[in-house]
Amino acid sequence: MHINLAQWLRLVPSLEPAVLKPGVEGQLIVAVTIPAGGHIESDQPAEKFLIPTKLVLDPIEHIGYGPIRYPKAIEKRFSWTETVLKVFSSTIQIKVPLIVSRDAPAKTVTIFGTLNYQGCTASSCLPPNNQKFSIEAKILP
Amino acid sequence: MSKLIAKYNVGDVVDDFSLPMLDSTTAKLSDFRGKVLFLVFTATWCPYCGAEAPYLEKEIWQKYKDKGVQVLVVDVKESNQVVKEFRDRYGWTLPVVVDETGEVALQFAPKKEGLPPEIAILNSHFILDKTGKIVFREFFALETFDARLSAIIHKLDKILAQG
Numbered sequence: 001m002h003i004n005l006a007q008w009l010r011l012v013p014s015l016e017p018a019v020l021k022p023g024v025e026g027q028l029i030v031a032v033t034i035p036a037g038g039h040i041e042s043d044q045p046a047e048k049f050l051i052p053t054k055l056v057l058d059p060i061e062h063i064g065y066g067p068i069r070y071p072k073a074i075e076k077r078f079s080w081t082e083t084v085l086k087v088f089s090s091t092i093q094i095k096v097p098l099i100v101s102r103d104a105p106a107k108t109v110t111i112f113g114t115l116n117y118q119g120c121t122a123s124s125c126l127p128p129n130n131q132k133f134s135i136e137a138k139i140l141p
Numbered sequence: 142m143s144k145l146i147a148k149y150n151v152g153d154v155v156d157d158f159s160l161p162m163l164d165s166t167t168a169k170l171s172d173f174r175g176k177v178l179f180l181v182f183t184a185t186w187c188p189y190c191g192a193e194a195p196y197l198e199k200e201i202w203q204k205y206k207d208k209g210v211q212v213l214v215v216d217v218k219e220s221n222q223v224v225k226e227f228r229d230r231y232g233w234t235l236p237v238v239v240d241e242t243g244e245v246a247l248q249f250a251p252k253k254e255g256l257p258p259e260i261a262i263l264n265s266h267f268i269l270d271k272t273g274k275i276v277f278r279e280f281f282a283l284e285t286f287d288a289r290l291s292a293i294i295h296k297l298d299k300i301l302a303q304g
Contacts, residue, residue, distance in 0.1 A: 003255045041188075049191025049230075080286045081192050118186055123283050124256055125263075128186050 005126055008119060009034060013111070013135040015098075020063075020139045023102040028065075028111060030055060030094045030133065037122035039087040042073030046086045051118035051128050055094050058112040062104035062139070066097025100139060108138045145251035145280050149267075154274050158245050160215065160238035163225055168213065168238050170273070176211040177300055178269040179293065182246055182262045184217050185227040189264045189281065192288035194231040200290060201297075202235040208301055213238060217246040218259045251280045266293055268300065276300060 010033035020026045034040055041050045055068050071093060073086035094115075111134065118128040149155060159169040170178075179201060183190040202212045214237045216224045221239050228237055240246050243259040249267065250258035264281035277296045 005257075047188075047191065049194070050188055051186060080189060080283070080288055118188075120188065124253070124260060124281070125188050126260065127184070 003121065003126070005129060007131065008038075008126060008129060009040070009115065009117070009131055011115060011131060011133040013113070013133050015135065015137055018138075020098065020100045020104075020137055022062075022100050022104040022139065022141065024100060025066075026098040026100065026137075028057075028096040028098055028113075028135070030096075030113065030115070031091060032088070032094060032115065033091045034089050034119065035121065038119055039074075039076065039089040040117040040119040042086040042088050043070040044073065044086060046083050047081070050085070051116075053088060053115065053117040055096070056114045056116065057096065060109055060111055062101045063109065063111070063137070064099040064101070066099060069095040098137075104139050106139055106141045108136050110134050110136050145253065147251040147278075147280075148248055149275055149278070151275050151278050154272065155267075155269060156248070158248070160240055160245060161221070163221060163228060163237050163239065165221075168236065173211045173213065173269075174273055175271050176209055177271060177297070178267075178273075179205075179210060179212045179297065180215065180249075180267040180269065181212070182215050182217055182249065182265045184259075184263055185219055185223050187263050189286055189288070193264065193290065194227070194233070196288055196290050198231060198233050198235055200294060202233075205297055205301075210297060210301070212236065215240050215245060217262060218243040266290075268293070268296055270300065 012031040014029050016027040040053050043053050045052050057065050075084045076087050113133050115131050119126050157171045159167050162168050212235045216239050246262045247258045250262035253261040266279045268277035270276045
């Protein structure tokens with residue numbers, strides 16, 4: 001089966017609550033689905049030569065981003081290294097607090113983001129990839 | 142994994158190629174005729190390559206360079222600068238060439254379903270005898286991968302013992 005390297009992961013962004021309000025904290029949740037049998041490195045890999053997963057959000061007017069919260073990594077043993085590696089597999093959620101400024105006008109904005117990662121299938125590793133996503137956020141008074 | 146289809150099999154003489162080295166000089170495969178050549182394909186992002194990197198320098202290059210063995214690392218589809226950083230990180234003194242277009246890697250790569258050749262070739266090892274003939278070929282397979290390169294060391298010892 002051909003591997004689509006550019007879209008190897010499935011990224012589904014969502015907002016909590018679905019509608020944002022000025023002065024109220026919301027949350028961006030990016031659900032990341034890794035193909036069965038595969039994994040990506042965690043945000044804090046166990047070896048210096050491994051490439052960490054990193055979520056990057058484009059700056060946007062009236063919305064500030066809090067510290068990005070990655071899930072706890074799975075500790076996994078591989079036959080090729082004595083180090084227990086810290087990886088993400090299956091579906092994970094990466095969460096980012098959204099701080100909407102008090103003076104934000106009522107409007108719809110688009111949040112753009114990129115997930116930087118390096119993944120492996122059950123049999124091969126794949127080059128590092130930057131996969132983009134976006135979500136519309138409605139700000140109501 | 143040795144049953145994978147590739148252009149070159151054990152017993153074949155490899156066509157000459159030339160690639161830039163990290164210091165901007167050019168290395169030709171034919172420059173190394175008369176020596177046993179250990180050829181390895183790598184990329185800086187590849188976890189298995191990173192795991193193998195210290196052993197390439199310490200266990201192969203340092204221990205065999207004075208025994209008539211030439212090591213040549215071929216980095217696949219990356220820039221010179223990225224490869225220099227990788228070399229410095231591992232303190233490599235071994236020779237590295239950069240196959241920025243992946244053209245040479247394509248010649249050696251096995252056909253692996255779903256994978257482009259520049260990925261399928263990574264962590265592959267070839268040993269060429271003094272005439273440029275392939276005497277050992279090992280494509281990457283997770284189930285047999287050994288970052289310590291034990292099979293390579295065993296094979297090099299055997300080849301050197303045969304003269």
